[in-house]
Amino acid sequence: MKRLWRVQVLQHGIFTLFLLLLVLTWTQANDDVLMLMAFKKFSVTSDRHAVLVNWTDTSSSPCSWHGVTCSPDGRVSTLDLSYAGLVGSLHLPNLTAMSALRGLYLQGNSFSAGDLSASSSCMLETLDLSSNNFSDAFPGQGQSFFSSCDRLAYVNMSRNSIPGAGGRIPFGLSLLQLDLSRNKISDSALLAYSLSSCQNLNLLNFSDNKLGGKLSVTSISCKNFSILDLSYNLLSGEIPPSFVADSLNLKHLDLSFNNFSGEFSFLNFRCCRNLTVLKLSGNNLSDTQFPTSLASCTLLEVFDLSHMGLKNNIPGSLLGNLKNLRHLSLSHNQFTA
Template identity: 30%
Template sequence: GIGMNMASSINSAVFVVLWVAATISLAATSTESSSSSSTEAAALLGSGWWLNTSTSHCGWHGIRCNENGSVTEINLSHYAIYSELEKLNLSSFPDLVHLDLSNCGLYGSIPYQIGTLTKLTYLSLSHNHLTGELPLSLANLTQLVYLDISGNYMISGSIPSVMGSLKNLEFLDLSVNNFTGPIPSSMGYLTNLTALYISSNQLSGSIPPELGKLKNLIHMNLSHNNIIGPIPASCLGNLTNLKHLNLSSNLLTGPIPSLSQLTSLTILDLSANRISGSIPHDLFKLWNLAHVDLSFNQISGKVPNIEYCYYLQYLDLSHNLLRGHISKEVEKCCKLKHLGISGNILSGMIPTELAFMQQLEYLNLSHNQLSGTIPDCLCSLHGQGSSIDLSYNSLNGQLPHRFQHACPTYALDKTTDSCREARYFSYDCQSFNTNHKKRGIFAVSVGISFPITVLLAYLIIGFMIFCCNKAFNSSPQMML
């Protein structure tokens, strides 16, 4: 009996000790949480960004807290702050997960203390007026999934190589800033990336082949930089999930590599570079393509066959060195709305099959060496309000009668090697020009001004006749 009483006493004592310890721990946690909450409230108040502070800080605009009253989200997107970012003491928010200060009119540099937000998964400082360089402390934000610092214009310096430590990152946008130097090869460690935007900076160097490791990438935009060298085939060939690829307005050279593995590709923009060689024969077998812009390069060879691109809506091959004829198979791209092949060395006749492309809204075949007559059936395109430019070619003959009816303009008089007037312009005829021996006829302005000139002439002549009649009728009275 004594043993049982002793055991019971010991158990009771242990229970009391544990209860006291738990109570002390809970009190300490509560005190710590209260202290942390008080610190966060003071930091928010000290920034001067909140006006109504009569309630608990967890109820302020854009603030969310957890069950302990600690701030987990600050979202002031599109809130007119117009203040320095440093006014907010970022080191006071250890539990912050979501920080969105986009479009707030913030200025100044990004404070080093941002690296203390180690639980952060979402960070957007886009479309402000921030300056300076990216702090290296960003490398501490290893939980980041979304990072957007785009549209600040004046964030400068190089992209820190330590950005490669943000291995949970899925979205990265550094575009429209003033970054210089090369794209760091450490970007290849961001294997969870689905979107990479670094356009409109001053980046130089070549495209690092390490970007080929980003196999989850869906969107990549490196346009409007000073990137040089060839497009690495080993890089792009691995990005099998890529849908949007924009490398336009750089200094890229060499040929277009095979993109046959990019079966999901819908948008391809390589315009305004120095790309040479011919267009890969397998490019237009990517049947998901909807938008292709290869304009303003030095691409040679023939116009590729595009009959397999059922979804193609936009194709611009203008201002290159393409030769040969326009394929009759172009009509199979029944969804095509924009076709630009101007500024090349194309020859032969305009295929009548173009008239079957009922979705076509823009057709520019100008500045080539096309010959023959203008197909009468093209009138069906213009009847739909399409913009058509055939100027600066070697076309001859008269403008088809149906064109003159739908869009009064000038026709070519092939016997006198000069233009004769067919009919005045209608105002709706905006961009159809014909040309003989590389002389352009800018007919819209002439067509609009000519009727006005005739009308003014009639008014002046009528006024003069009226004055003469009045003078004649009044002259007998004067004699009397």
């Protein structure tokens, strides 16, 4: 009898726990409905393609809504409204309050920056806000999503009109890729900070901005860098000889179409054994000699020295070492036969 009673109590306990989990899941899903409806109300002023027409506050779950993907427990894990024709002023706290949200894709819309801070429950790992209408500087430290979303690994804010930052961007240990290309960033201090405080960053793209002045960082401290693109800016002066000297993992380096000057031969590529793409075109480097350390770049596949006004031919012994070379661009120089 006692045994039967214990079994009944255990079954009742399991059933009660199941009901509690069910209620908790329903409550969390309902919270996601509230947060998404708040985003629709406060961030979206025009839904030209009616992509949010099935977003209604009478729904018990948002999992069937356009752009919404849910985890098995019914929580919103991804919101993808890319190229949806949405217009408005983005308020991120409404979305980052959803603690199961891992991926947020809003690229290709017409959002301006309303409130780019984030709730303390932010669990975002990927944030894509590229190709929008952001034209304000990044909020200062403690006021942007960089401060609260400490799991962010991939951030893309390219193709906007961002002029810079109101303070330093606090890179978290989890941030792996940051793309700020095709903006209007002129704050060279932001570039210097990014190159010296990059933690685990492996991709940094500042291409096609308005960065000017000299590189104030003599060497990149980002040991995990794989891709660095600073092309199409207004950077000038000499490239520090040891700028890439210790970048053992660097695979793609693009410094093309700036105003760099100085002696090409001074650059140290001795440790760039993993380099596959090197673009220096459109600069003013002098070429009394080619860097002998380039012979270490045996994996080089793309080598662009076009539009440089170079006069001295590349030593055949150097080219002989680059056995993986697929693309060599030497146009608009002054080489002789």
